[in-house]
Amino acid sequence: MDAIPYTVHPRQDTGLYNAKLGIWLFLASEVMLFGGFFSSYIFLRVGAGDAWPMGSSIQNLGLGVLNTVILIASSMTMLLSWTSLKANNFAGFKKWLGITLLLTVAFLCVKMFEYSLKFGHHLYPSTSTYMAIYFTMTGVHALHILGGLIVNGYMWGPGSKMWKDNPEQFTNRIEIAGIYWHFVDLVWIFLFPVMYLL
Amino acid sequence: MTTTTAAVDIQKEVRGYVLIFVSLLALTGLGVIVHILNPSFLVRIVLILGIATIQATLSACYFMHLISEKKLINWILLITFLNFVGMVIILLGAMSNPIHGTTHVT
Numbered sequence: 001m002d003a004i005p006y007t008v009h010p011r012q013d014t015g016l017y018n019a020k021l022g023i024w025l026f027l028a029s030e031v032m033l034f035g036g037f038f039s040s041y042i043f044l045r046v047g048a049g050d051a052w053p054m055g056s057s058i059q060n061l062g063l064g065v066l067n068t069v070i071l072i073a074s075s076m077t078m079l080l081s082w083t084s085l086k087a088n089n090f091a092g093f094k095k096w097l098g099i100t101l102l103l104t105v106a107f108l109c110v111k112m113f114e115y116s117l118k119f120g121h122h123l124y125p126s127t128s129t130y131m132a133i134y135f136t137m138t139g140v141h142a143l144h145i146l147g148g149l150i151v152n153g154y155m156w157g158p159g160s161k162m163w164k165d166n167p168e169q170f171t172n173r174i175e176i177a178g179i180y181w182h183f184v185d186l187v188w189i190f191l192f193p194v195m196y197l198l
Numbered sequence: 199m200t201t202t203t204a205a206v207d208i209q210k211e212v213r214g215y216v217l218i219f220v221s222l223l224a225l226t227g228l229g230v231i232v233h234i235l236n237p238s239f240l241v242r243i244v245l246i247l248g249i250a251t252i253q254a255t256l257s258a259c260y261f262m263h264l265i266s267e268k269k270l271i272n273w274i275l276l277i278t279f280l281n282f283v284g285m286v287i288i289l290l291g292a293m294s295n296p297i298h299g300t301t302h303v304t
Contacts, residue, residue: 015268028278035282076219182261197233
């Protein structure tokens with residue numbers, strides 16, 4: 001009998017294994033967090049009227065598009081790492097999750113470069129309400145990316161030892177990590193147009 | 199036979215994911231095109247946020263498997279959404295009914 005039950009087989013009452021229910025409950029709280037940020041943005045912008053700058057006049061569209069492509073690609077490679085495990089292909093999992101990690105680092109590098117450009121133009125969170133909400137939302141999002149990088153890095157490295165003893169549970173862990181990662185991508189799918197296109 | 203069937207199923211699944219991935223990239227490009235065309239602000243908001251919503255729906259339904267997930271998860275998300283909408287309504291109510299002698303400053 002497992003020390004922790006329902007890590008692989010679903011519970012009869014929920015129809016889900018525990019980690020899947022857990023991650024969705026966690027993401028529900030994340031929806032509240034980012035929902036709060038986005039609604040703050042809306043209220044601040046509506047209240048400022050014409051004084052609010054167009055995002056495109058301050059942001060670098062090319063870097064924003066690049067980061068969007070990087071993140072969507074990383075979502076795809078994360079999925080491929082999970083499907084590789086389902087197909088019993090551990091080498092494929094290592095390859096695709098490794099690429100996911102590289103894309104994540106690339107995203108954070110681009111983000112750091114963007115921030116350095118802002119600071120170079122003396123644009124700081126204290127400069128204006130727009131810059132404050134920009135740095136807050138993208139900063140919190142970047143922290144979520146960093147958290148995902150740490151977890152995925154663990155799964156790629158020492159955490160992958162579980163594949164030998166319990167491949168089904170490890171596959172489920174990657175599925176859960178993937179669901180979190182897709183959510184972070186989903187937040188950026190809204191953050192990019194709000195900050196860069198509107 | 200079972201292993202081959204499972205492998206074929208996974209390949210079919212991957213092809214679906216690739217299609218969604220390409221769609222997401224194409225929709226990103228479409229959003230940028232809308233921005234470049236520079237329509238009126240209202241049209242821009244509707245189009246760009248509409249495109250983002252379609253992208254988010256595709257990602258949630260297929261990448262996050264919501265379309266084939268148990269109903270319990272859909273209920274969790276629905277309750278979360280209603281909770282969020284309720285809070286926004288409360289905030290809107292507060293903004294339209296400030297304390298006498300005060301104003302909202304942004």
